[in-house]
Amino acid sequence: xxxxxxxxxxxxxxxxxxxxxxxxxxxxxxxxxxxxxxxxxxxxxxxxxxxxxxxxxxxxxxxxxxxxxxxxxxxxxxxxxxxxxxxxxxxxxxxxxxxxxxxxxxxxxxxxxxxxxxxxxxxxxxxxxxxxxxxxxxxxxxxxxxxxxxxxxxxxxxxxxxxxxxxxxxxxxxxxxxxxxxxxxxxxxxxxxxxxxxxxxxxxxxxxxxxxxxxxxxxxxxxxxxxxxxxxxxxxxxxxxxxxxxxxxxxxxxxxxxxxxxxxxxxxxxxxxxxxxxxxxxxxxxxxxxxxxxxxxxxxxxxxxxxxxxxxxxxxxxxxxxxxxxxxxxxxxxxxxxxxxxxxxxxxxxxx
Amino acid sequence: xxxxxxxxxxxxxxxxxxxxxxxxxxxxxxxxxxxxxxxxxxxxxxxxxxxxxxxxxxxxxxxxxxxxxxxxxxxxxxxxxxxxxxxxxxxxxxxxxxxxxxxxxxxxxxxxxxxxxxxxxxxxxxxxxxxxxxxxxxxxxxxxxxxxxxxxxxxxxxxxxxxxxxxxxxxxxxxxxxxxxxxxxxxxxxxxxxxxxxxxxxxxxxxxxxxxxxxxxxxxxxxxxxxxxxxxxxxxxxxxxxxxxxxxxxxxxxxxxxxxxxxxxxxxxxxxxxxxxxxxxxxxxxxxxxxxxxxxxxxxxxxxxxxxxxxxxxxxxxxxxxxxxxxxxxxxxxxxxxxxxxxxxxxxxxxx
Numbered sequence: 001x002x003x004x005x006x007x008x009x010x011x012x013x014x015x016x017x018x019x020x021x022x023x024x025x026x027x028x029x030x031x032x033x034x035x036x037x038x039x040x041x042x043x044x045x046x047x048x049x050x051x052x053x054x055x056x057x058x059x060x061x062x063x064x065x066x067x068x069x070x071x072x073x074x075x076x077x078x079x080x081x082x083x084x085x086x087x088x089x090x091x092x093x094x095x096x097x098x099x100x101x102x103x104x105x106x107x108x109x110x111x112x113x114x115x116x117x118x119x120x121x122x123x124x125x126x127x128x129x130x131x132x133x134x135x136x137x138x139x140x141x142x143x144x145x146x147x148x149x150x151x152x153x154x155x156x157x158x159x160x161x162x163x164x165x166x167x168x169x170x171x172x173x174x175x176x177x178x179x180x181x182x183x184x185x186x187x188x189x190x191x192x193x194x195x196x197x198x199x200x201x202x203x204x205x206x207x208x209x210x211x212x213x214x215x216x217x218x219x220x221x222x223x224x225x226x227x228x229x230x231x232x233x234x235x236x237x238x239x240x241x242x243x244x245x246x247x248x249x250x251x252x253x254x255x256x257x258x259x260x261x262x263x264x265x266x267x268x269x270x271x272x273x274x275x276x277x278x279x280x281x282x283x284x285x286x287x288x289x290x291x292x293x294x295x296x297x298x299x300x301x302x303x304x305x306x307x308x309x310x311x312x313x314x315x316x317x318x319x320x321x322x323x324x325x326x327x328x329x330x331x332x333x334x335x336x337x338x339x340x341x342x343x344x345x346x347x348x349x350x351x352x
Numbered sequence: 353x354x355x356x357x358x359x360x361x362x363x364x365x366x367x368x369x370x371x372x373x374x375x376x377x378x379x380x381x382x383x384x385x386x387x388x389x390x391x392x393x394x395x396x397x398x399x400x401x402x403x404x405x406x407x408x409x410x411x412x413x414x415x416x417x418x419x420x421x422x423x424x425x426x427x428x429x430x431x432x433x434x435x436x437x438x439x440x441x442x443x444x445x446x447x448x449x450x451x452x453x454x455x456x457x458x459x460x461x462x463x464x465x466x467x468x469x470x471x472x473x474x475x476x477x478x479x480x481x482x483x484x485x486x487x488x489x490x491x492x493x494x495x496x497x498x499x500x501x502x503x504x505x506x507x508x509x510x511x512x513x514x515x516x517x518x519x520x521x522x523x524x525x526x527x528x529x530x531x532x533x534x535x536x537x538x539x540x541x542x543x544x545x546x547x548x549x550x551x552x553x554x555x556x557x558x559x560x561x562x563x564x565x566x567x568x569x570x571x572x573x574x575x576x577x578x579x580x581x582x583x584x585x586x587x588x589x590x591x592x593x594x595x596x597x598x599x600x601x602x603x604x605x606x607x608x609x610x611x612x613x614x615x616x617x618x619x620x621x622x623x624x625x626x627x628x629x630x631x632x633x634x635x636x637x638x639x640x641x642x643x644x645x646x647x648x649x650x651x652x653x654x655x656x657x658x659x660x661x662x663x664x665x666x667x668x669x670x671x672x673x674x675x676x677x678x679x680x681x682x683x684x685x686x687x688x689x690x691x692x693x694x695x696x697x698x699x700x701x702x703x704x
Contacts, residue, residue, distance in 0.1 A: 016447060016448045016451060016452075017523070017694075017695070018448065018451075018452040018459075018461045018523070019695055020430065020448065020463070021386070021431070021448060021449070021452055021453065021461065022367035022461065022465075022520070023466075024382050024383060024385060024386050024429060024431070025386045025387060025390070025464075025465040025468060026383070026464075026465075026468060026472055026653070026656070027379040027380065027382060027383035028379065028380040028383040028384065028387075028468075028476060029653075029656035029659065029660065030376050030379060030470075030477065030652065030656060031376060031377060031378070031380040031383065032372070032380065032476045032477070032479050033656065033659065034376050034377045034477065035377055035479075036479045036483060038377070039480055040483070041481065060483075061484060062483050062484065063482075063483065063484060063485055063486030063487075064486070065484055065662060065666065065667060066482065066483040066484075066659075066662055068648070069655055069658045069659050069662065069670075070483055070659065070668065071654055072648040072655055073648070073652070073655040073659060074657075075648070076648070076649055076650060076651065076652040076655050077376060077652055078372065079373070079376070081572075082649070085646075085648070085649075087646050095368060096368045096370070096372065096373060097373070099368060099370075100368075100370040100373055101373065107370075109370045109373065109374065112374070112377075112378075113373075113374075113377040113378075116378060116380075118376060120380075121380055121477055122474075122477045124380060124381065124384045125384070125473055125474045125477065127384050127385065127387075127388045128388045128391055128392065128469075129412050130415075130418065130437055131388060131392070131412075131415065131418040131422055132413060132414065132418075133415055134415030134416070134417035134418055135415075148641075149490040151369045168374070171369070171370070227489070231394060241694060245574035294437075295437050296420070296424040296427070296428070296437070297424070297427055297428055297434070297437075299428065300382065300425070300428040300429060301378070303421055303424055303428050304378070304381035304382060304385065304425055305381075305419075306421045306425075307381065307385065307421050307422065307425055308381065310417060310418055310421065314417065315417060315419065317417070318421075342369075343369070343371055
């Protein structure tokens with residue numbers, strides 16, 4: 001299903017159409033329509049069964065002017081189904097929205113879209129300023145507080161942020177747990193582990209490992225709750241670390257999921273050096289990220305995510321496999337490898 | 353070229369991927385990247401020839417943190433070319449961006465993207481409020497003035513708006529001039545004609561017609577300048593009308609391009625009735641718009657544009673061919689027809 005402006009306009013070499021340009025440039029229409037639908041809980045309400053437009057208007061408290069343009073727009077985007085046409089038609093989830101956008105689904109990925117709706121969409125309005133200044137365009141512009149400091153000050157918002165990250169990370173962590181060879185390792189520590197998701201996904205498939213997820217002290221009770229909910233109590237430990245102040249705990253395998261891209265080059269190198277020091281010979285450090293292709297030509301989402309790091313943090317940036325390899329060899333690692341995880345994500349692996 | 357999050361993740365019926373959802377939901381990243389590129393004039397600078405990243409950084413006054421993520425992001429989106437990799441690489445326009453996004457090109461469509469960047473992107477941040485209230489989310493929220501009133505108060509901004517509309521309209525007007533049978537008509541009047549573009553495109557191909565473009569008095573000098581620049585002085589007249597206060601001038605063929613969707617139902621019907629009264633038997637009224645398919649399932653851009661009318665005006669809305677037909681038959685027209693123009697646009701034709 002494409003957000004197509006045009007199926008029928010012929011594309012000639014001598015007289016190309018601007019449809020691709022307009023499709024991308026006006027793509028925020030479709031994007032924000034979906035973000036508002038997630039915010040309003042359309043897909044969660046439809047988990048109870050098909051609904052008429054009128055019933056949805058009531059349940060979502062929509063204005064009558066807006067109801068059908070909103071719902072039929074979602075149908076045309078392939079994000080809702082509709083049985084019948086006209087006033088008696090009933091709207092339904094698609095298999096995909098039922099699985100991924102119903103808040104009651106264990107596969108809910110809407111957290112990242114809720115965050116995009118509340119924060120990133122409006123902050124990206126200042127992209128041009130970010131491109132000109134190299135400075136973040138988030139809450140910090142208004143109240144001077146770095147985003148992580150603010151997040152970590154309020155456990156409820158912190159957990160919301162972590163759920164958002166987990167929703168988008170889970171498929172990558174599952175792919176890593178399925179594709180990587182864990183047999184050489186006895187112990188696994190995930191640094192910056194948030195809810196313990198990466199350590200839990202690995203432990204679930206590789207119970208021979210001793211597993212731990214480390215993050216700031218405020219995160220520990222959140223991680224313990226999630227680990228328990230996953231039925232992995234006693235199998236995944238929740239540890240405390242301030243990865244700026246503390247050395248990493250020793251382990252055969254050290255992972256970081258979507259952490260390195262949050263920091264500038266000096267901090268990236270500092271974290272890689274700490275991983276190196278904590279590993280034995282033959283140990284491995286793995287960063288799971290939207291690793292950009294070396295030629296910086298293919299991984300749209302990785303490059304867009306790096307611009308998002310500019311918006312969020314200024315100096316922080318996403319990187320290529322070649323960048324990762326150069327930093328790790330400089331830190332003393334003996335060789336590196338990039339393991340694609342499907343979609344824009346890869347595991348960047350450095351062997352000591 | 354797709355804004356793809358994932359080529360390689362397998363899609364299984366039993367275990368679908370959320371890539372389509374994430375691609376649409378995070379699509380504002382790509383959208384705003386292009387809008388900022390148009391704002392900064394990337395494509396206009398590259399009209400003079402390929403440039404290194406460093407040269408573009410200087411010319412566009414980019415911060416070094418941002419330069420390569422921005423430019424390589426545009427490469428990955430298919431919106432720039434790049435000869436070579438690394439620091440010596442030179443960025444180029446694509447055939448499509450050279451034609452449509454260089455401000456010096458006669459085919460420039462960036463006006464609509466400039467307007468989207470400056471106005472629509474930030475206003476769409478309030479889509480949820482629009483869905484709940486049915487109220488516009490534009491300048492009127494902040495200063496109480498309707499957008500058209502404000503635009504028409506300042507000729508420079510008015511002309512900028514008209515250029516934006518012309519950029520996106522020109523292909524539709526050319527398609528209409530090429531596909532519609534003008535042989536039964538001797539006179540053509542375009543109502544709400546702005547720069548005179550629709551009347552000019554028709555006159556250029558059908559010189560047997562007497563042609564005129566009518567709009568508010570403030571628009572007349574702008575239209576006369578554009579008509580002269582198109583070499584059609586003396587062949588397309590620029591007339592004055594307030595289509596709320598005045599009857600339409602009599603003509604065999606009356607057109608309105610992207611006008612009806614700007615108004616609520618009562619005003620749409622008022623305008624259709626005025627067209628009817630101004631036509632002879634056998635005359636035709638034509639509305640060129642992003643006519644939505646009758647089932648409201650296919651024309652994504654038409655439905656999104658209708659949500660944009662909600663954001664811009666509140667009550668205004670886009671409509672289906674069936675809607676248009678019902679209103680025109682009610683006004684006395686004898687039959688209607690929808691002529692697809694390529695892309696999301698059609699000509700809706702009503703015969704008296």
